[in-house]
Amino acid sequence: MSETPLLELDNISKFYGSITALTGVSTQVAAGEVTCVLGDNGAGKSTFIKILAGVHQQSEGTIRFNGEEVTFDSPRDALDTGIATVYQDLAMVPMMSVWRNFFLGSEPTTGIGPLKWIDTKKAKRIAKEEMAKMGIDIRDTEQSVGTLSGGERQSVAIARAGYFGAKILILDEPTSALGVRQSGVVLKRIVEARDQGLAVIFITHNPRHAYPVGNRFLILNRGRSLGSFHKSEITVDELTQKMSGGAELEALEHELQSSGATS
Amino acid sequence: MSEQDTPTDTPSVVATTSTVDASNSLAPAADERLLYRSIFQRLFIRPEVGAIIGIVGIWSFFWAVSETFGTVGQTFGWLDTASTVGIMAVAVSMLMIGGEFDLSSGAMTGAMGMLIIYLVKETGELGGRGFPLVIAIPLSLLVALGIGYLNGFVVERTGQPSFIITLGTFFALIGLKLGLAKRFVGQIQIGRTDEAADFDFFRLIFAAEWERNTHELEVRDALYIGFIVAGFAILTLAISELWFQRREEMQPVGLVMFLVGVGLGVGGLLGLHATDGTAANAALVAVMAIGGFLGLFGWATWRYEPSVDRGALSLDSLMRRRLGVGLTAIVLSSIVAIAIDSSSTNQIFFPFTTQGVRVILVLVLAGTGIGLIAMASQAALSVNAATKFVVTSVFALAIGIVALTVFVDSSDTKFRGSLFGVVLAAAVMVLVWAVTTFRFEERRTGSARADHLGVRLLALGSMLLFVGLAFRMLFITAEELAAGVPPAKTSVRLLWFILFTIVMMWVLARTRFGSWTFAVGGNKEAARQVGVPAARTKTQLFMLVSVAAWFVGLLVAFRINSIQANNGDGQEFIFIIAAVVGGTLLTGGYGTAFGGAIGACILSIPAIGISSARWNTDWRFLIVGVILLLAVVSNKFLRNKAEGIRR
Numbered sequence: 002m003s004e005t006p007l008l009e010l011d012n013i014s015k016f017y018g019s020i021t022a023l024t025g026v027s028t029q030v031a032a033g034e035v036t037c038v039l040g041d042n043g044a045g046k047s048t049f050i051k052i053l054a055g056v057h058q059q060s061e062g063t064i065r066f067n068g069e070e071v072t073f074d075s076p077r078d079a080l081d082t083g084i085a086t087v088y089q090d091l092a093m094v095p096m097m098s099v100w101r102n103f104f105l106g107s108e109p110t111t112g113i114g115p116l117k118w119i120d121t122k123k124a125k126r127i128a129k130e131e132m133a134k135m136g137i138d139i140r141d142t143e144q145s146v147g148t149l150s151g152g153e154r155q156s157v158a159i160a161r162a163g164y165f166g167a168k169i170l171i172l173d174e175p176t177s178a179l180g181v182r183q184s185g186v187v188l189k190r191i192v193e194a195r196d197q198g199l200a201v202i203f204i205t206h207n208p209r210h211a212y213p214v215g216n217r218f219l220i221l222n223r224g225r226s227l228g229s230f231h232k233s234e235i236t237v238d239e240l241t242q243k244m245s246g247g248a249e250l251e252a253l254e255h256e257l258q259s260s261g262a263t264s
Numbered sequence: 265m266s267e268q269d270t271p272t273d274t275p276s277v278v279a280t281t282s283t284v285d286a287s288n289s290l291a292p293a294a295d296e297r298l299l300y301r302s303i304f305q306r307l308f309i310r311p312e313v314g315a316i317i318g319i320v321g322i323w324s325f326f327w328a329v330s331e332t333f334g335t336v337g338q339t340f341g342w343l344d345t346a347s348t349v350g351i352m353a354v355a356v357s358m359l360m361i362g363g364e365f366d367l368s369s370g371a372m373t374g375a376m377g378m379l380i381i382y383l384v385k386e387t388g389e390l391g392g393r394g395f396p397l398v399i400a401i402p403l404s405l406l407v408a409l410g411i412g413y414l415n416g417f418v419v420e421r422t423g424q425p426s427f428i429i430t431l432g433t434f435f436a437l438i439g440l441k442l443g444l445a446k447r448f449v450g451q452i453q454i455g456r457t458d459e460a461a462d463f464d465f466f467r468l469i470f471a472a473e474w475e476r477n478t479h480e481l482e483v484r485d486a487l488y489i490g491f492i493v494a495g496f497a498i499l500t501l502a503i504s505e506l507w508f509q510r511r512e513e514m515q516p517v518g519l520v521m522f523l524v525g526v527g528l529g530v531g532g533l534l535g536l537h538a539t540d541g542t543a544a545n546a547a548l549v550a551v552m553a554i555g556g557f558l559g560l561f562g563w564a565t566w567r568y569e570p571s572v573d574r575g576a577l578s579l580d581s582l583m584r585r586r587l588g589v590g591l592t593a594i595v596l597s598s599i600v601a602i603a604i605d606s607s608s609t610n611q612i613f614f615p616f617t618t619q620g621v622r623v624i625l626v627l628v629l630a631g632t633g634i635g636l637i638a639m640a641s642q643a644a645l646s647v648n649a650a651t652k653f654v655v656t657s658v659f660a661l662a663i664g665i666v667a668l669t670v671f672v673d674s675s676d677t678k679f680r681g682s683l684f685g686v687v688l689a690a691a692v693m694v695l696v697w698a699v700t701t702f703r704f705e706e707r708r709t710g711s712a713r714a715d716h717l718g719v720r721l722l723a724l725g726s727m728l729l730f731v732g733l734a735f736r737m738l739f740i741t742a743e744e745l746a747a748g749v750p751p752a753k754t755s756v757r758l759l760w761f762i763l764f765t766i767v768m769m770w771v772l773a774r775t776r777f778g779s780w781t782f783a784v785g786g787n788k789e790a791a792r793q794v795g796v797p798a799a800r801t802k803t804q805l806f807m808l809v810s811v812a813a814w815f816v817g818l819l820v821a822f823r824i825n826s827i828q829a830n831n832g833d834g835q836e837f838i839f840i841i842a843a844v845v846g847g848t849l850l851t852g853g854y855g856t857a858f859g860g861a862i863g864a865c866i867l868s869i870p871a872i873g874i875s876s877a878r879w880n881t882d883w884r885f886l887i888v889g890v891i892l893l894l895a896v897v898s899n900k901f902l903r904n905k906a907e908g909i910r911r
Contacts, residue, residue: 077795092793094786096853101779106795108776118774140710143306161794 005068006031007200008053008084008169013062015048021224022048026062028219028229030169035191035201037211039244040221046204049221050173053202054086055079085167087158089174095147099139100128102146103161131160135190152183159190163199170194171202176210188214208244212237220244304506311847312859314899318845318891319866326873328679333876336476336737337752342865342872344754347761348373348816350864352835353842354768355812357860360843361772362805363785363852364426366415367836368433369809372408374831375437376817379404381827382448384460397460405814411437412810416803426806438833445829455826471822472756474738477749481739486537491732493533495725497556501563502721505714508568509705521562528555557696561703569705575648579655583640587658590636594662597629598669630666637662649702656698663691757819761861764812768857781805786853841888842867845895847902854903866891 006029015023023045030036040046051057053064055073063070066082073079079086093102104124111120125142132139135156146154155175162170172191176184191214195201205211211218218235220227220243227243235243307313326333352369359366383400395403415433419426445452457463481487532552536545579587604622637659644655667687674680707714740749772778780801783791792798813832821827844850845866846859870887874880 076793080795086793088793092787092790094783094790094853096786097779097782101782105779105783105791108779110776117776118770119776119779121774 007067009065009068011063011065013049013052013059013064015045015052015057016060023052023059023221023224026219026221026226028217028226030200030202030217032168032200033195033198034216035195035203035214036217036219037215038202038204038219038221039206039208039211039240041206041244043223044221045224046206046221047173048224050086050171050202050204053079053084053169053171055084080165080167083166083168084171085162085165085169086171087155087162087173087175089177093146093154093158096145098143098145099132099149099157100125100142103128103131103142103157103164107165127164131164132157135160135193150183151179152186155179155183155187156190159194163194163197167199169200169202171204173204174206175203176205176207184210206244208237208240212240309902311849311854311856311899311903312862313847314895314902315846315859315862315866318895318898319862319869322866322869322873322891326869326877330873330877333873335750335752337750338872338876339737340476340752340754340758342868343758345871346861346865346868347755347757348819349835349838349842349868350761350861351764351812351816351819352809352839353846353860353864354765354857355809356836356839357843357846357848357855357857357863358768358772358781359805359809360840360848360850361785361852361855362781362802363788364419364802364805365430365840366806366809367427367430368411368415368437369430369813369839370832370835370837371434371437371441372411372810372813372832373816373820373835374827374829374833375441376404376408376814377821377827377831378441378445378454378817378829379407380818380821381454381457382444384457384463385454394459397462397466400460401466401818404817405811408810408814409807412807413803415810416799416806419806420799420802434836438830441829452829453826454829457821457825467822468756470756470818474754474756476738476740476752476754477745479739480742480745481735482741484735484739484741488732488736489537490533491728491735493529495728495730495732497529497559497725498721498728499725500560502718502725504560504564504568504700505721506718507701507706508564509707510567510711510714511569515566518562518564518566522559522566523562525555525557525559525562528552529559531555553692560696560700564700564704571649571703571705573648574653574702575650577650577654578647579644579651583643583655586636586640586643587655590633590640591658591662593629593633593636594665597626597633598665598673600629601626601669601673630669634662634666653698653702656694656701660691660695660698663687663694667691755823757823760815760819764815765857765861772857777801777804782853784852838867838888839864841892844899845891847899849903863895 008030010026010028010030013023013026014021026045026049028036028038038046038049048057052059053073055076055078058072058074064073065071071082073082073084076086094105097105100121101124104119104127109120109123109127110117111123112118128142129139137153137156146157149157155172159170159172175187175191179187188210191201191203195214203211203215212232216232217229218232218240219229220240222244230240323334332338352373356366356369380397380400383395383403384397385394411433415426415430418424419429422429442452445454448454458467460466529552532548532555535548536552539545539548600622604618604625637655641652641655641659644652667684667690670679670687671684674683738754772781780791780796780798783796784798784801788798791801817832820831842863843855843860844863846856846861846863848855848859867888870884870891871881874884874887
């Protein structure tokens with residue numbers, strides 16, 4: 002990689018009191034690339050995101066954005082820098098319409114003097130256009146988000162992040178609750194976001210989802226980094242093995258196979 | 265590093281799903297997963313629909329069972345109660361949409377009224393400060409804002425349920441009211457707002473009254489009928505605009521027919537105003553009817569696609585059975601109504617008198633009949649135009665029979681006149697509808713332009729109806745004065761109520777604050793994550809409720825000039841009930857301001873209705889309880905139905 006990475010993490014650690022959640026994690030994220038963060042439950046993925054999203058602050062280490070050292074004191078701070086996070090629960094209000102959710106917190110307003118109101122026409126049009134860019138035709142932006150499918154909701158969240166000028170998109174387990182087909186749709190959105198020049202950080206525990214779309218893989222295990230690999234340096238099987246602590250899983254596989262053979 | 269991982273080596277999962285997306289992008293104009301929902305279906309799933317049905321029901325009930333309910337005086341009576349309850353119910357609805365409760369809202373109205381009076385009083389241990397109202401009013405507003413802020417602040421800081429926090433505020437306020445009243449004036453009633461120097465000026469703003477019997481307007485009835493007829497006509501056009509498929513090219517012949525029809529209608533109306541005598545009036549009414557029909561037909565010919573495939577009449581066995589049983593039930597109800605003597609007693613409430621049995625039998629039979637036929641015509645909608653036409657005509661006929669029964673059998677002029685008129689008009693409307701839907705193509709796809717015009721016309725028509733009713737209610741004619749119509753008066757608080765409701769509807773629908781209110785009630789964490797200032801929004805909602813309470817306190821202080829220390833205590837539940845009856849969800853995130861206002865009207869009707877029916881007023885609690893239960897059940901039902909439509 003020749004260019005300076007958009008985001009660089011150097012030796013990040015996080016301690017909650019006496020508990021070590023994350024130690025010495027380093028990686029880099031470049032525009033137009035997908036960085037996958039893989040790890041089993043309890044590997045420190047959530048802590049990692051929360052530090053990037055500004056929910057928590059790291060105990061040690063530095064974050065560099067465009068080569069400059071930054072600290073995020075609040076989610077708004079991270080958002081303003083251009084880091085948008087699509088959480089697992091999607092940060093959406095199910096009973097509200099698509100366009101209201103799309104613009105929630107950043108509604109475009111118009112008005113006379115101090116009297117301001119939402120420019121609903123503009124908001125609806127933009128929401129529709131942005132969703133169309135993601136390949137989803139929302140006929141009625143008044144439709145409530147609760148009626149959308151999981152994949153469509155992910156798409157709304159991703160479209161929203163892109164529209165509000167995110168340079169880095171963090172996706173927290175976007176495929177974990179989805180079916181095979183919808184996971185595919187979301188992976189396709191990730192590829193599209195990448196092609197639009199966004200840096201995507203894709204958190205998952207499924208290497209089969211990560212490998213096809215990722216350029217770089219950061220593997221976490223019990224709060225430690227098992228290394229940050231470029232795609233050319235690793236295969237999907239090695240990825241799976243590293244993630245799950247290697248030998249243990251192999252043993253389990255043997256056990257399962259032999260029991261399957263006898264029955 | 266970009267070449268080797270471009271989409272060429274994206275996985276098989278992605279490859280398979282891209283075909284799905286391709287089909288989407290091929291046909292962006294029509295998404296097969298999204299059925300067309302007409303604007304009526306969309307209106308039907310609004311939260312306040314249950315409340316609107318409810319208010320029509322409860323109003324009709326009291327209109328039927330009491331002698332005087334429905335007169336202008338009585339209407340002003342319940343509107344007056346509804347005004348103060350309604351201002352609070354609207355504010356409380358918004359707080360509940362934001363996911364919080366305020367149990368101190370009732371006690372706060374009384375507290376604010378008392379505070380105003382304390383501030384303007386010159387006597388007592390307050391030291392004879394005697395502020396003028398121009399200082400006392402803003403000062404008390406600051407206190408109200410403070411209490412609201414405190415409620416919001418404590419709820420947000422502790423993260424405890426607002427139910428329990430505001431319960432604390434509630435008792436604190438009650439204690440303060442009683443304690444301070446006893447300490448300063450030695451009794452629990454404090455009075456004389458009018459000791460303030462500028463009382464008269466502020467009285468105009470908060471308690472100006474309108475005496476109907478002193479406002480004579482000779483052309484009132486002409487204006488009233490004109491506005492009502494115009495309103496209904498425009499509503500009909502609005503519904504057609506929303507219902508039918510627009511033509512590619514307009515048909516000018518239709519426009520001519522429409523204008524001739526309008527001309528006949530207006531001419532008939534003017535003639536009716538100018539002439540007396542039954543024969544001439546009947547002729548002019550006939551002219552108006554023809555004009556109305558021609559107008560609608562012309563309008564439709566001008567704008568809408570004629571229907572092509574009308575099909576042939578085909579009734580399946582279920583439909584046939586429903587029509588047969590339905591018509592039999594209606595005929596039976598007429599026989600029962602005529603056969604059983606109706607002159608025995610007026611006590612409708614007792615199912616054991618002859619009268620009671622008769623009323624119940626008639627209502628049940630007629631209701632079953634109409635219901636069955638309505639179900640049949642609902643089923644006929646999906647068969648073909650011819651079937652639909654025939655079944656809907658039968659529906660109109662059934663309503664017509666009910667109307668005639670009412671006319672033939674009722675001794676009461678109220679039923680003979682008004683009810684007969686309304687039911688007959690309904691029958692005619694259904695018939696006209698049957699004809700137009702037979703002749704013209706219904707809309708199957710969305711049309712933004714037609715929706716735009718239709719909604720504007722709907723609003724215009726409703727406004728004309730409202731203005732017509734306002735003329736009827738606010739003015740009196742010499743004839744009525746001579747007949748000795750009892751005095752009726754209303755107060756400016758009704759205007760404040762309407763204004764507040766409209767402003768809050770706008771705030772909820774069109775401002776960021778409104779959007780955030782729904783968001784913090786629907787999913788507070790999500791709202792916070794996308795940058796909505798959740799704590800601030802909730803605190804502002806608490807402050808909105810306390811400002812509403814301050815305003816209602818002012819209205820009360822100016823109206824009765826003195827306040828009991830327990831004024832408003834216990835009302836908080838009425839506000840919450842009004843909000844729930846209006847369709848607001850107890851758990852937040854769903855509801856409307858308008859629903860709260862209607863809910864307040866529904867809860868205010870029984871008190872007046874019961875006394876005008878000369879029942880014991882204690883029954884009102886029973887009625888409030890039943891209303892609440894019915895509202896909760898039916899709103900849940902409607903909401904499920906709404907979600908069923910959406911899914």
